[in-house]
Amino acid sequence: MSDVIRLADVTLEVAGRPLLSAISLTVTDGEILAVLGPSGSGKTSLVRLILGFLAPTRGEVRLRARAVSRDGKILVSPEDRRLAVVFQDLALWPHLTVRGNLEFGLKAHGVQKETRDARIANWLGRLGLGAEKDRYPGSLSGGERQRVAIARAMVLDPVAVLFDEPLASLDVVLKRELLEVLRGILREARTTAVYVTHDPREAAALADRMAVLEGGRIVQSGTLEEFRGAPATPFVADLVADLSVLPMVDRIGQDET
Amino acid sequence: MASKMGRDVSPRARRWEQPVVIGAVGAVFCAVVLLPLLAPMLAVVGGALRPESARSLATPGPWLLLVRSLLLAAAVTLVAVALGTLLGVLLGRTDVVGRRVLLLVHAFPMFLPPFLLGLGWFTIFGRQGLAGGEATARFLFHESGHVAILGLAFAPIVFTLTALGLWNVDPGLEEAARVVARPFRVATNILLPAVRPTIGLGAILVFALAFSELGVPMFLRVRVYPAAVFSRLGGIDYDPADAFLLALPLVPIAALLLGAERRLLRGRPFDVLGLRHRGREALPLGRWRWPASLACWALTVAAVAPLLALALRAYRGGGFSEIDRWIGGSLFNSLLSAGMAATAIVVLGAVVGHACARSLPGSRLLDAVGLLAFVAPAVLFGVGLIALWNRPETRFVYGGIGIIVLGYIARYGIVGVRSLTVAISQSPVSLEQAAEAFGAGYLRRLLAIVLPMHGRALVATWLLAAVFCLRDLETAVLYYPPGLEPLTVRIFTLEANGPEPVVAALALVHVLVTAVVLAAGGLWLGGRGSR
Numbered sequence: 001m002s003d004v005i006r007l008a009d010v011t012l013e014v015a016g017r018p019l020l021s022a023i024s025l026t027v028t029d030g031e032i033l034a035v036l037g038p039s040g041s042g043k044t045s046l047v048r049l050i051l052g053f054l055a056p057t058r059g060e061v062r063l064r065a066r067a068v069s070r071d072g073k074i075l076v077s078p079e080d081r082r083l084a085v086v087f088q089d090l091a092l093w094p095h096l097t098v099r100g101n102l103e104f105g106l107k108a109h110g111v112q113k114e115t116r117d118a119r120i121a122n123w124l125g126r127l128g129l130g131a132e133k134d135r136y137p138g139s140l141s142g143g144e145r146q147r148v149a150i151a152r153a154m155v156l157d158p159v160a161v162l163f164d165e166p167l168a169s170l171d172v173v174l175k176r177e178l179l180e181v182l183r184g185i186l187r188e189a190r191t192t193a194v195y196v197t198h199d200p201r202e203a204a205a206l207a208d209r210m211a212v213l214e215g216g217r218i219v220q221s222g223t224l225e226e227f228r229g230a231p232a233t234p235f236v237a238d239l240v241a242d243l244s245v246l247p248m249v250d251r252i253g254q255d256e257t
Numbered sequence: 258m259a260s261k262m263g264r265d266v267s268p269r270a271r272r273w274e275q276p277v278v279i280g281a282v283g284a285v286f287c288a289v290v291l292l293p294l295l296a297p298m299l300a301v302v303g304g305a306l307r308p309e310s311a312r313s314l315a316t317p318g319p320w321l322l323l324v325r326s327l328l329l330a331a332a333v334t335l336v337a338v339a340l341g342t343l344l345g346v347l348l349g350r351t352d353v354v355g356r357r358v359l360l361l362v363h364a365f366p367m368f369l370p371p372f373l374l375g376l377g378w379f380t381i382f383g384r385q386g387l388a389g390g391e392a393t394a395r396f397l398f399h400e401s402g403h404v405a406i407l408g409l410a411f412a413p414i415v416f417t418l419t420a421l422g423l424w425n426v427d428p429g430l431e432e433a434a435r436v437v438a439r440p441f442r443v444a445t446n447i448l449l450p451a452v453r454p455t456i457g458l459g460a461i462l463v464f465a466l467a468f469s470e471l472g473v474p475m476f477l478r479v480r481v482y483p484a485a486v487f488s489r490l491g492g493i494d495y496d497p498a499d500a501f502l503l504a505l506p507l508v509p510i511a512a513l514l515l516g517a518e519r520r521l522l523r524g525r526p527f528d529v530l531g532l533r534h535r536g537r538e539a540l541p542l543g544r545w546r547w548p549a550s551l552a553c554w555a556l557t558v559a560a561v562a563p564l565l566a567l568a569l570r571a572y573r574g575g576g577f578s579e580i581d582r583w584i585g586g587s588l589f590n591s592l593l594s595a596g597m598a599a600t601a602i603v604v605l606g607a608v609v610g611h612a613c614a615r616s617l618p619g620s621r622l623l624d625a626v627g628l629l630a631f632v633a634p635a636v637l638f639g640v641g642l643i644a645l646w647n648r649p650e651t652r653f654v655y656g657g658i659g660i661i662v663l664g665y666i667a668r669y670g671i672v673g674v675r676s677l678t679v680a681i682s683q684s685p686v687s688l689e690q691a692a693e694a695f696g697a698g699y700l701r702r703l704l705a706i707v708l709p710m711h712g713r714a715l716v717a718t719w720l721l722a723a724v725f726c727l728r729d730l731e732t733a734v735l736y737y738p739p740g741l742e743p744l745t746v747r748i749f750t751l752e753a754n755g756p757e758p759v760v761a762a763l764a765l766v767h768v769l770v771t772a773v774v775l776a777a778g779g780l781w782l783g784g785r786g787s788r
Contacts, residue, residue, distance in 0.1 A: 048432075051432070051436055053432060053435070077541070078435045079437055079438050079439055081436075085433060085436050087432075087433060090429075091427065091433035093433075093434070093447055093450075094430075094451075095450040095451065095453075096450075104434065104437065104438065104446065104447075105437030108437050108442050
């Protein structure tokens with residue numbers, strides 16, 4: 001399988017303070033990588049680096065083998081990377097309808113109207129939002145807004161989708177429901193994804209592979225089984241222990257009620 | 258701690274403290290603002306009107322003049338909104354070269370009376386001007402000149418509001434768009450719609466100020482409705498009763514402007530105007546960066562050209578050496594009245610602004626009353642102050658600096674209310690609730706918690722209010738007591754017959770005073786750390 005995202009020895013410093021240090025990771029075609037870490041570990045910086053809002057101080061970021069930023073320079077601007085993102089606060093544009101939110105990126109990419117309409121209808125339908133297409137984000141429930149944000153990312157058919165703790169603010173029931181939805185559509189569409197979270201259960205439920213960020217460094221990456229076999233740090237050991245107590249991989253949320 | 262904070266006021270008294278204080282301050286605020294606005298109507302109803310005056314509104318003349326003035330104000334608004342929005346986006350969010358300097362230079366004219374800029378343009382494009390001739394003078398002394406000068410003078414209001422609004426847009430909304438679209442599309446499809454209410458607010462303010470403007474149209478001999486009312490208060494058209502009557506059609510205009518602002522603000526929090534500027538990357542203009550930068554710098558030259566022209570005129574004609582002889586007490590009058598008014602505005606603003614920030618009962622009404630005075634045509638307000646205070650028993654106020662101070666407080670009270678509302682709404686209400694839980698009553702919370710936390714905002718508000726008072730011409734010119742005229746009125750009255758270099762020099766004194774006050778504010782705010 002080919003690499004979709006590749007970070008090679010990436011260091012990010014802001015005002016002389018290192019946020020990320022010597023990060024090397026790859027995400028292959030169709031793979032879902034979960035990046036796990038506590039608050040302040042550099043997760044959001046990593047997402048912004050891949051999106052192109054930050055340039056690595058040293059090292060290189062590649063998308064589909066093409067260098068997009070290197071050694072302090074952004075070589076390809078965010079809009080030309082063909083990525084999509086779901087932020088923690090969703091960032092739905094409040095003055096656009098649900099349909100308008102989905103259509104914005106398609107129009108920006110020059111997709112023809114017939115194709116746009118078909119793709120929007122398809123994704124609204126898949127996420128159960130067909131009846132909500134003319135509503136504004138402010139009038140939607142929390143779960144509906146979450147689905148719109150996911151649809152807005154998926155409708156672009158992006159090279160990869162980045163999720164920056166999209167479910168962090170949800171209650172347990174809604175989180176479980178959306179994790180199931182998300183897992184279903186990512187697997188079905190075989191979408192490459194980077195899913196950033198501080199919750200090991202979310203990571204285990206969705207990801208093929210996990211990478212743990214601590215203090216701006218990746219301290220371990222691999223599968224859940226590899227983590228269980230040989231945790232690299234006490235933090236990783238704690239994560240694995242949490243998963244043992246609260247297994248969630250195949251029974252999302254059942255333990256949390 | 259609880260007993261210490263609460264021991265001097267009984268629980269029963271504490272319960273009443275808040276409504277009593279807000280009610281008392283609100284009553285004073287309403288009296289200062291509303292009575293002058295109602296006074297012309299009361300004067301007409303009370304019989305000050307002579308039958309022959311009543312006929313003036315029965316002829317088409319005043320109504321046509323009113324429509325003409327409204328159209329001119331609309332044209333000024335269009336120019337200011339177009340220019341201000343464009344500059345707001347370019348300087349507020351893009352990587353235009355030198356945008357920090359440009360931001361300061363473009364915002365500055367907002368704090369000057371427009372007729373000073375008009376004087377500057379006259380120095381350039383008047384018949385004898387630096388680059389003037391018959392054609393430029395014809396353009397200047399015409400509706401076109403009126404619209405161009407006021408459009409340029411008021412564009413900074415829209416520009417500043419747009420830039421503040423853009424800084425306040427959730428960065429996530431912009432970044433989500435940047436992932437899929439180019440900067441131009443992000444600016445036009447995401448950012449501009451997000452700040453549409455802010456631009457709308459700017460348009461309302463510009464329209465209100467343009468309609469109120471007296472200095473520029475009178476200087477350019479452009480006929481406008483407020484000038485017609487003004488002429489009834491002095492000179493050969495002297496007829497105060499007719500002035501009261503002519504002021505009446507301005508009441509619904511003020512009400513309409515207030516209604517438009519309320520509609521824009523409906524359901525929106527008071528912190529829409531910013532103070533939440535978070536650092537983020539500017540939108541890259543790419544190959545348009547240099548053309549856009551050149552255009553912005555060219556507009557900067559246009560913004561400072563009138564002031565440079567005034568400086569040149571004053572220097573060449575020896576105006577600076579004559580300042581002493583001509584300025585009289587006007588600078589002192591300006592500073593004294595502006596200082597007194599700004600102090601009162603901050604006191605009123607602290608109570609009303611806090612009430613608005615915390616959505617306390619009655620706060621929306623007080624905010625609306627303050628705004629009504631600001632958007633009401635200045636001439637209506639001035640006529641009202643005359644009708645209210647020009648009587649033997651209140652001569653001690655009307656004949657002294659007090660009438661100028663009262664006028665400033667009423668007209669610019671909203672500046673204090675709005676800026677302190679925005680500042681106080683930035684701090685969590687839990688800080689006050691914690692004090693309340695420890696037994697602190699309303700006044701103690703206000704004095705010991707809220708105001709000390711917002712010391713910077715109080716000083717900034719004082720300076721802003723002082724600058725608004727200093728720049729006022731259109732209100733004070735209607736009722737200034739003899740010998741107590743502020744500097745703007747002094748320049749305005751001299752402009753018709755005084756020596757040109759001296760008028761230019763006095764105008765520059767005003768510019769300098771304004772710059773010093775703003776710089777003091779900038780240094781104060783910049784040098785006080787993050788608090």
